[in-house]
Amino acid sequence: MNPIPSFQTLNRLGNFGRSLYAPAYLYQPTSVEEIEQIFKTARERGLTIGLRGAGKSYNDAALNGGGIVLDLRRMNRILEWNPETGLIRLEPGVTIQQLWQHTLPDGWWPPVVSGTMTTTLGGCLAMNIHGKNNFRMGTLGEHVLEFTLLLPTGLEIICGPKKNRDLFYAAVGGLGMLGVFTTITLQMKKIHSGFLRVRAWHVPDLNAHLAALEAGAPAHDYIVGWLDATAGGPGLGRGQIHAADYLPEGQDTHPERSLRVDYQTLPSKFFGLVPKSLLHYFMAPFMNNLGAWAVNSAKYLLSLPARSYSQTHAAFHFLLDYVPDWELAYGRQGLIQYQSFLPKETARDAWAEMLTLSRRRDLPSYLGVTKRHRPDGFLLSHAVDGFSLALDFKVTESKRARLATMLEDFDRIALEAGGRFYFAKNSETSPETARRFLSAEAVAKFKALKKRCDPHHLLQSDLYRRLFGEQE
Amino acid sequence: MPKNALAMPPRSTPLRPRRKALLIGASSGIGAALARRLAQEGYDLALLARRKDLLQRLCEEINTACGEVRAVYYVHDVRDRAAVPALLQRILADLGSLDLVIYNAGVNLPAGPEAYDFEKDLLMTEINYVGALAWLDHAAAIFQQLKSGQIVGISSVAGDRGRAGNPAYTASKAALTCYLEALRNRLSRYGVHVLTVRPGFVATDMLKQAQRPFMVISPEQAAADICKAIRRRRQSIYTPARWGWIMLVIRLIPSFIFRRLRFLA
Numbered sequence: 001m002n003p004i005p006s007f008q009t010l011n012r013l014g015n016f017g018r019s020l021y022a023p024a025y026l027y028q029p030t031s032v033e034e035i036e037q038i039f040k041t042a043r044e045r046g047l048t049i050g051l052r053g054a055g056k057s058y059n060d061a062a063l064n065g066g067g068i069v070l071d072l073r074r075m076n077r078i079l080e081w082n083p084e085t086g087l088i089r090l091e092p093g094v095t096i097q098q099l100w101q102h103t104l105p106d107g108w109w110p111p112v113v114s115g116t117m118t119t120t121l122g123g124c125l126a127m128n129i130h131g132k133n134n135f136r137m138g139t140l141g142e143h144v145l146e147f148t149l150l151l152p153t154g155l156e157i158i159c160g161p162k163k164n165r166d167l168f169y170a171a172v173g174g175l176g177m178l179g180v181f182t183t184i185t186l187q188m189k190k191i192h193s194g195f196l197r198v199r200a201w202h203v204p205d206l207n208a209h210l211a212a213l214e215a216g217a218p219a220h221d222y223i224v225g226w227l228d229a230t231a232g233g234p235g236l237g238r239g240q241i242h243a244a245d246y247l248p249e250g251q252d253t254h255p256e257r258s259l260r261v262d263y264q265t266l267p268s269k270f271f272g273l274v275p276k277s278l279l280h281y282f283m284a285p286f287m288n289n290l291g292a293w294a295v296n297s298a299k300y301l302l303s304l305p306a307r308s309y310s311q312t313h314a315a316f317h318f319l320l321d322y323v324p325d326w327e328l329a330y331g332r333q334g335l336i337q338y339q340s341f342l343p344k345e346t347a348r349d350a351w352a353e354m355l356t357l358s359r360r361r362d363l364p365s366y367l368g369v370t371k372r373h374r375p376d377g378f379l380l381s382h383a384v385d386g387f388s389l390a391l392d393f394k395v396t397e398s399k400r401a402r403l404a405t406m407l408e409d410f411d412r413i414a415l416e417a418g419g420r421f422y423f424a425k426n427s428e429t430s431p432e433t434a435r436r437f438l439s440a441e442a443v444a445k446f447k448a449l450k451k452r453c454d455p456h457h458l459l460q461s462d463l464y465r466r467l468f469g470e471q472e
Numbered sequence: 473m474p475k476n477a478l479a480m481p482p483r484s485t486p487l488r489p490r491r492k493a494l495l496i497g498a499s500s501g502i503g504a505a506l507a508r509r510l511a512q513e514g515y516d517l518a519l520l521a522r523r524k525d526l527l528q529r530l531c532e533e534i535n536t537a538c539g540e541v542r543a544v545y546y547v548h549d550v551r552d553r554a555a556v557p558a559l560l561q562r563i564l565a566d567l568g569s570l571d572l573v574i575y576n577a578g579v580n581l582p583a584g585p586e587a588y589d590f591e592k593d594l595l596m597t598e599i600n601y602v603g604a605l606a607w608l609d610h611a612a613a614i615f616q617q618l619k620s621g622q623i624v625g626i627s628s629v630a631g632d633r634g635r636a637g638n639p640a641y642t643a644s645k646a647a648l649t650c651y652l653e654a655l656r657n658r659l660s661r662y663g664v665h666v667l668t669v670r671p672g673f674v675a676t677d678m679l680k681q682a683q684r685p686f687m688v689i690s691p692e693q694a695a696a697d698i699c700k701a702i703r704r705r706r707q708s709i710y711t712p713a714r715w716g717w718i719m720l721v722i723r724l725i726p727s728f729i730f731r732r733l734r735f736l737a
C-alpha cells in the first residue's frame with residue numbers, strides 16, 4: 001500500500017443516492033497498524049481523514065472531499081462467535097449480510113438491521129442505525145456490549161455502557177469523528193425459525209396510519225408503514241402497514257431448514273424471468289410525477305385486501321436489496337431522502353402540512369416510509385417517542401432549487417413540532433437546525449470530546465464540516 | 473494564505489452543488505477580470521499570484537459582492553515549481569473538489585528589436601510555459617483520474633507565428649498552445665475538456681510592451697468570451713473572435729514572404 005497520497009490515488013466517491021460525489025485519496029486498510037500509519041501520513045501532509053464503510057448514507061457522511069478516505073471494508077473478519085450466548089466480536093468492515101449469514105444457521109439474527117444488508121457494522125454504529133423494530137429493540141448501539149476505539153492520537157480505548165461511558169454514548173452515532181471502531185462486540189437475537197409471520201393491511205389516511213403504527217407496535221416485533229405521498233385530500237397519508245413477528249419456538253417444525261442461508265437468499269429473477277439487475281431500467285420511466293402517482297395508486301389499490309403470510313427474514317428486512325442498483329432508476333442526478341422524527345403528539349399535523357406543501361408545490365415524494373420509534377440515551381441522537389417519515393425525492397436540474405427551498409420549510413415545520421433528524425439521511429440540514437434539535441449543550445459536549453480524542457482535527461467528513469464547522 | 477479553515481467556501485450538497493475553480497495568475501489583467509466573472513457565475517475560487525496585496529483586495533471585493541466566502545487566495549510564484557504538488561493538494565483539500573483549472577500566468581519581456589537577452593527569455597519561458605506544465609500536468613492527472621473537469625490555458629495570438637519582435641515570447645505561447653492541444657487529445661476520452669484561449673490585444677499591463685496595438689479589448693470582454701467558451705466547452709477560441717480570421721490569413725502566409733513583412737513579423 002502506498003502511504004503517500006498522490007493524485008493517482010484520487011477516487012471519485014459517491015453517496016447511496018448517487019446525488020453527490022467528492023474526490024478523495026482512498027485507502028483500504030486491513031489492519032490497525034495500517035490505520036495508524038495513515039493517521040501519521042495525514043498529520044505530516046496536513047490532510048484530514050474521513051471514515052467510510054459501504055458508503056450507503058444518502059448524504060455527505062462518508063465523503064471527505066480533497067482529503068483521505070479510509071474505506072474499512074477490508075477489515076471484515078469475524079473474530080469470535082459464541083452460538084450458546086449469541087455474542088459476536090467482529091471487525092468494523094463486516095457487513096450485515098456477512099453477519100446474519102454467519103449466525104443464522106445457529107438460530108441468531110442481528111438485533112437491528114438496516115434496509116440494505118450491504119452496510120458495514122462500523123458504519124451502522126457510527127450512524128447508530130435503527131430498524132423496523134426501533135420501538136421495541138432501540139438502536140444498534142443498545143446491543144453493543146463493547147467496542148475498541150482507535151483514536152487519532154494512537155490510543156486504543158475499550159468502551160462499553162459501563163466502561164468509558166461518555167465516549168461510548170458519544171462514539172455510537174458519533175459520525176466517525178472520534179475514532180475508528182476496530183472491534184465491536186454485539187449481542188445477537190435468538191430466533192426459532194427462518195420465517196417471520198407478516199400481516200399487511202391498508203390505512204386510508206394519515207390519522208389511521210399513525211394510529212395503526214402506535215397501536216400495532218406493542219403487539220408486534222416489527223412494524224413499518226408505506227405512505228403514498230402522491231395522494232392528497234381525504235387520502236392524504238394513506239398507505240399500508242406491514243407488521244411482522246418472530247415465530248415462537250416449536251411453531252416452525254423444520255427450523256434447521258428455514259434457518260439455512262440459501263433458504264433466505266433473495267431470488268435473482270423477477271417472475272422467474274427477468275433478471276433483477278435489469279429491473280431499474282423498467283422503473284426509470286415511472287420516475288416522474290405522473291408515473292409515481294400511477295405506481296403509488298396501483299400499490300394502494302393492491303394493498304386494500306388485508307393479507308397474512310410467512311416471509312423469510314432476508315426478504316422482509318432487505319427491501320432495498322430486492323432491486324439491485326434501484327438508485328439508478330432515479331436518473332443522472334440521483335435521489336435524496338428527507339427523514340424527520342416527530343413526537344407522537346405533533347407528528348400528524350406537521351406531516352399533513354409537509355405532504356400538502358409538497359403536493360401544492362408539485363414536488364411530491366415518490367416513496368414514503370413510516371416507522372415507530374422510542375428515545376435513546378446517545379449524545380447525538382435522532383430518536384423520539386413518536387414516528388419517523390422518510391421521503392424520497394428525485395433530484396433534477398430544474399427542481400433542485402425549489403426542492404432545497406421546500407426542505408428548508410420542512411426543517412422549520414419539523415423543528416417547531418419538536419422534531420429531530422438522522423445524520424445518514426438528510427443532506428441539506430443547516431448548522432443552526434442541527435444545533436437546535438441536538439441542543440447547544442449536546443453539541444458542546446461532543447466537540448469537547450472530539451478535542452480530547454482528536455486534538456488535531458484529523459477526522460473530518462463533509463457532513464461534519466457542514467453541520468459543525470471544521471474547527472472550534 | 474488563509475489559515476482559518478472556517479473562511480473556506482461551503483461544499484456541495486445534492487441540492488446546492490458548487491463548482492470550484494483554481495486560477496493561476498489572478499492578481500491583475502485578464503486573471504482578475506476572470507475571477508470576478510467566474511464568481512458572478514457561481515464558482516468558488518482559489519486565486520493564485522505573487523502579489524499578496526492585490527490578491528487580498530480582489531478576494532475581499534469578490535466576497536463582499538457575493539455576500540459569502542467565494543474566493544480564497546494563495547501567494548505563489550509559478551517559478552517555484554517544487555511547491556506545486558503540495559499546494560495543489562492543499563487547495564483541493566480546502567475547496568473539497570475541483571472542476572476548473574485556469575493557467576493565466578504570463579509575462580512579455582521584449583529585449584528590443586535587435587537585442588538578445590537570455591535571462592529575460594528564460595524568465596518568460598519559465599512563467600509562460602514551464603509553469604503551465606508544472607500546474608497543468610497535475611491538474612490533468614487529477615481530472616483524468618476523476619474523469620471530469622475543465623482545463624483552460626491562456627495562450628496568445630502571438631503563438632501562431634514566430635515573430636521577429638519577440639522570439640521567446642512567441643515561442644513560449646506556441647509551446648503552450650501545442651501542449652494544450654496535446655492535453656486535449658489525451659484527455660477528451662476521459663470526459664475532460666481543455667480550452668485554448670488566444671487573446672489579441674487586451675488592455676492590461678502587458679499592453680505596454682506591444683508595439684502597434686489595435687482592436688484592443690478590455691480584460692472584462694476577454695473574460696466574458698472565455699467564460700462563454702468554458703460553458704460551451706469550446707476547444708479553442710480567439711478573443712475577440714475576429715482574430716480567428718486574421719490569424720487564419722497570417723498563418724497561411726508563406727515563411728519567405730512573412731519574414732519580409734516587417735509590420736507583421
